[in-house]
Amino acid sequence: MTALNPLTVAVQMDPMDGINIAGDSTFHIMLAAAARGHILYHFxxxxxTYRDGRVLAKAHPVRVQKVAGDHYVFGEPEMLDLGRDVDVVWMRQDPPFDLSYITATHLLERVQAETLVVNDPASVRNAPEKLFVLDYARFMPPTMITRDLAEVKSFLTEHGEIVVKPLYGNAGNAVFHIGPSGANLSALVELFKASWVEPFMVQAFIPGVAQGDKRIVLVDGEVAGAVNRIPGAGEIRSNLAVGGSAAKTELxxxxxxxxxxxxxELKARGLLFxxxxVIGGQWLTEINVTSPTGIVSIDAFNGSDTGAMIWxxxxxxxxxxxAA
Known part of the structure; x- marks a missing residue:
């Protein structure tokens, strides 16, 4: 499909040479854009750069193709005015959701009146994965956010088994399962407090995670599809980045x-992707808005085209x- 009026699209993401094109959602979106004849830039x-009221990006024009090891070709870099030279900006770099990430949202927010930024940068800033989800606590497992060891011990006594994870982590990094004995809990809390200035998240352990942690993708508030991510042997983490496997599923x-x-609410906030x-078919654990993944597996299992749906x-x- 070729667009009648090709768009100029600037993608703020991670380095192109480090992505796995077999499963990378951003690359999948870029392929769908190229199929429509859109002009792509990478930065x-x-x-x-912010200069004299304008937000600029030193970006490479890029051609993409689904060929492992030869998946992109850069042109010479150009300084783009993201408000005047571009129709769409994608904010797709992976977390950590730190001050650098937050600063990027502030800069990109300044071009929103002229250029569509996806996802809306102010909404991304105001909806961290493990905090925005608290608005839907009725769907969540028992949850605590704290830095207090005594509170964590009390929570463990109440629930028997818990999971401890950083508030701004990603891809299953630093997720720990603590059993009823509480072995190493004090040392783990000490480690978290030494490693991060913010509180951490503690949740009741859901045994159903052994059957998978379902990733459900919504596009402008509508369900595009889902994939079940099953933990590897001896793991509670089901993220594909840490050895989980993908399986076809239904809601x-x-x-x-x-x-x-x-x-x-996602649609109203401009959170398009x-x-x-969801664990065990019922427990909502995160709402991923920074750089969600999963659409490659979803399309492979369902014969769908989530990239086209996004565009x-x-x-x-x-x-x-x-029209406004």
């Missing part, structure tokens, strides 16, 4: 209710802006 968050009735509750995580949603957003 890194440190390539942003449970409770998961449909969760999506119906979240969808309108979101991945939520259709962007076209609708641009048309609405033009």
């Amino acid at each position: 890194l968050a440190p390539d942003l 449970t009735q409770t998961e449909q209710l969760i999506c119906a509750a979240l969808g309108p 979101v991945g939520i995580d 259709d949603a962007i076209d609708a957003r641009l048309a609405a802006r033009a």
Whole structure:
């Protein structure tokens, strides 16, 4: 499919040479854009510059193709005015969700009046994965956010087994399962307090994670599909980045209710591409808005085209802006 009016699209992401094109959602989106004839640029968050009221990015024009080891070709870098030279900016670099990430949201927010930024940078800033989800606590497992060891010990006594994880982690990094004995809990809390200035998250352990942690993708508030991520042997983490495997799945009735509750708010906030995580068919654990993944596996299992769905949603957003 070739667009009648090709868009100029600037993608703020991680380095192109380090991505795994077999499963990278950003690359999948870029391929879908290229199929429509859109003009693509690539830049890194440190390539942003604010000067005299304008937000600029030193970006490479890029051609993409689904060929491992030869998946992109850069042109000579150009200094783009992201408000005047570009129709769409994608904010797709991976966390950590730190001050550098937050600064990028502030800069990109300044071009929103002229250029569509996906996901909306102010909404990304105000919806960290493990904090935004607290608005939907009725769907969550018992949860605590704290730095207090005594509180964690009390929570463990109440629930028997717990999971401890950093508040701004990603890809399953530093996720720990603590059993009823509480062995090493004090040392773990000491480590978390020494490693991060913010509180950490503690949740009741859900045994159903052994059957998988479902990633459900929503595009502009509508369900695009889901994939079940099954932990490897001896693991509780199901993230594909740490050895989990993907399996075809359908939504449970409770998961449909969760999506119906979240969808309108995601759409209203300009969170066009979101991945939520649900354990055991009923327990919502995260709402991923920074750089969600999963669409490659979803499309492979379902024969769907989530990339096309995303670009259709962007076209609708641009048309609405033009008509306003």
